[in-house]
Amino acid sequence: MHFEVTLESKVAFLRQPTSYPEPAYRVEAIETHMSWVFLTDEHAYKLKKPVRYEFLDFSTIDARRAYCEEELRLNRRLAPDVYLGIDALAIDAAGHLHLDGDGTVVDWLVKMRRLPTHLMLDYAIRHGTAGGSDIERVAARLADFYRACAPIAIDPVEYRRRFLAHIDSSQLELSQPAYGLPLVQLDAICRAQRAVLQNRSALFDQRVQAGLIAEGHGDLRPEHVCLNAQISIIDCLEFSRDLRIVDRADEISFLALECERLGAGGLGALFLRSYSDLSNDRPPSALIHFYQSYRAILRAVIAVRHLNEEKFRYSPEWPRRAKTYLQLAENHVACCR
Known part of the structure; x- marks a missing residue:
């Protein structure tokens, strides 16, 4: 079965503390030009928007996965303990989204260790x-x-x-x-x-x-x-x-x-x-x-x-x-x- 999952639906799901594999008291969502970042108590998850500009193209799921992998590779040069991996956002046969679970992959997220704000x-x-x-x-x-x-x-x-x-x-x-x-x-x-x-x-x-x-x-x-x-x-x-x-x-x-x-x-x-x-x-x-x-x-x-x-x-x-x-x-x- 094929599901069309909008960016708004993905964001709504990722705003919910129960959507994450680790216990999360609350989720802070931050929007940028090119992505959404979701902050749980311990981690940060970055979802790239399906945008296309003169200097980048995130419009396909394959492109977003490739750029997630590239982000991981490049940032591990200066923050190896922060960039943990990439997680799949999937939808099951019942039409429910899961983070890093079973089902059809509808997007990819970079998973990072959350850094203390006061140390930035x-x-x-x-x-x-x-x-x-x-x-x-x-x-x-x-x-x-x-x-x-x-x-x-x-x-x-x-x-x-x-x-x-x-x-x-x-x-x-x-x-x-x-x-x-x-x-x-x-x-x-x-x-x-x-x-x-x-x-x-x-x-x-x-x-x-x-x-x-x-x-x-x-x-x-x-x-x-x-x-x-x-x-x-x-x-x-x-x-x-x-x-x-x-x-x-x-x-x-x-x-x-x-x-x-x-x-x-x-x-x-x-x-x-x-x-x-x-x-x-x-x-x-x-x-x-x-x-x-x-x-x-x-x-x-x-x-x-x-x-x-x-x-x-x-x-x-x-x-x-x-x-x-x-x-x-x-x-x-x-x-x-």
Whole structure:
């Protein structure tokens, strides 16, 4: 017998504490652009939405299973004790859903160990509990990680072209009148970023030639860093290898930028220094500032995209956050001179 199970039905089932093999007092459901995450007392279960965008395709069950497996493989590099496996969501002959049970598989979920909220770096920064020793441990974890990464061969011209393409597309998107962003500021930032790529191309070419481009995390933000005993770093970009192919300095610059946005610029600076000392990788400050300016523009794009969704359309948070990122982008690109 064939059953068509909608996303809404799957979500409704997974919201129920009785749907899980372990005892669950309550279930917290969190929706993102691309998935639903269900938090029980001890675990987190991620269900990918059947969506298709320019940069990913989760529209079929086979694709979602493949991406679940890829998420497991990639995230075990930096959080091996967190990513436990993938579970099947199945429906039996009576039309009842079961998690990791018998029946016809209708979807797949990534099963993770739930991490303590108070140990996430963004929470610790906001509540003043993140200290220098924590940041140094994060730097050591990442230095070890990148040391084990194989260099990725890429043409230096192509490497710089990727930045230009993203700057152009970001400016076009952020210029939409509906977002109400300061276009003179945006234009000046993007022109300055292009000038760095054109006039200081050696900054980028030297990184490529030194073998410092790697398949990294792709989304290294404080909310993905857990300050537990071993330092667990979760939620890498499993859906795009291109977005994971980065200069190591790009990723560490991004994490420092996000610390700065959260009001912990000092911790971000300490992180950069600690990483450089531990890895013996000392990228020029102009390059660090370019990467931070570039990442801030990309994050501004992600912020305003929330306004395209009905539930976020009237929230002042996303335009405000985009403007914050534009100011960060302006500040950092000015330091590239």
